[in-house]
Amino acid sequence: MSHTAHIRSHRKPRRSASSLAVRSGVAGGVLSTLAVAGAAGYANAADAEPVTQTLQLPTLTADVATQVAQSADATQQAAANYELQAERDAAAASAAKQAKADLAEAKQKAEAKKKAQEEARKQAATRATRNAGRTVLSAYASAGTSNVTGTSTVTGTSAGTSTGSSSATGSAASIVSFVKSQVGKAYVSGATGPSAYDCSGLVQTAFKQVGISLPRVSQDQSTAGTQVSLNSLQPGDILYWGSAGSAYHVGVYVGGGMFVGAQNPSTGVVERPLSYDQPTGAVRVL
Template identity: 80%
Template sequence: MSHTAHIRSHRKPRRSASTLAMRAGVAGGVLSTLAVAGASGSANAAEPVTQTLELPTLTADLATQAAKSADAMQQAAANYELRAERDAAAANAAKQAKADLAEAKKKAEAKKKAEETARRQAAERATRSADRTTLSATAGAGSVSVSTSTGSSTATGSAAAVISFVKAQVGKAYVSGATGPSAYDCSGLVQTAFRQVGISLPRVSQDQSTAGTQVSLSNLQPGDILYWGGAGSAYHVGVYVGDGMFVGAQNPSTGVVERPLSYDPPSGAVRVL
């Protein structure tokens, strides 16, 4: 027996190969896990997390709807423009119609005024003609004599100035409502003539026929105012200028004329001088 047989061996007992393999596998797994975790942590720390949104894919239906919406908007814009053009045209038409109406109204009023003037002048001529016939018949019967044999034929003073003025107007136009200097109506001529000598007469023939002292037609003096129609309702006036003549603004056809009393015998006379 060996002298070392009783001493225990210092060599560790052998482990089995399977045990060693298992331990090695476990250790390797742990190391792998730690390595992956470390790498993941490093990556997360180095780069920020980005969230990606997926946009919907434009399908054929969506494209068709978009095209229809664009067409609808274009059509709406066209309709709006057309409506604006129609509104502008309607406004212009209304403005023109208003102007045409005003012009037509103006022409109608002018026509009406001309017709009224023509009717009045026709009535005056008719009345004057009737009065002339009546006076002629009366004169023939001897009740009225249009004569100046007893009156003065020579004008003096203010009467001469009035006569000179009215004779200077002979040949000028007759215009209803005119008082000179280029045109007159009957009462406008008489009023303007007497204004030359400082006498203010009423404007219309009706009032002028009562503005002075009534005188007989057989006792006329130059400067007397002749009237046709009734005193206070006369439709025509003139100025006696002597020698059986008078001056008056007769009508638009003759204007201011000098005529004998027999041409248009007056109804009466007034004296203001």
């Protein structure tokens, strides 16, 4: 006997052939069943309709929808308010511009009206002066040649001339000759000659040549003699402007519708037709 015969073998005991056969049969049956089931499942899958999957989105709740609507209304209202304000601003700017233009136009019309009124007044004054001059000259023209006090003759002449014939004798002729000889001299307030005169100074000095003493100022000279009509003037008569007793200017009538006077600093002593500056009245001293 071997010395290892009494030790058990470490190898697993071999299975019997019958056990293996049984197990093989079971395994084969299972595989066959799986194969048949797989084939059947594939066939069913091929014949089945495709599956469609539907996704359902969440819906808005009533509160959220209300909030969205309110926000949209508020936005729309704000836009309308902005548009309305813009329209109001534009209208205000347009109104202010129009008001400014209207004011400027009104001022221009007022200034034009004022100028027109001033021009009308000037023209009316000019016409009045011319008409007065024409009246006086017409009176002279209609009278023709007239005898004055039997010693002096005055012939009517047309306006604007200083060549009308006039004759005066005695004291009147001396006064007329003197004042004409002073034409061209200067006007100086308060002066009585011989190189300059004011209006009353010339008249006073002229009458002094024939020994007649007159008051110094025009107010008193306008009442120094007898009041006479401007239609009955004689050479040597004193003409005055203003009213008797308060005259502001005087001169000497030299005949032919002319007078000599110390008018102002611009003209000095001049000889002019009565229409140049129509006198108010006259006094006769001679």
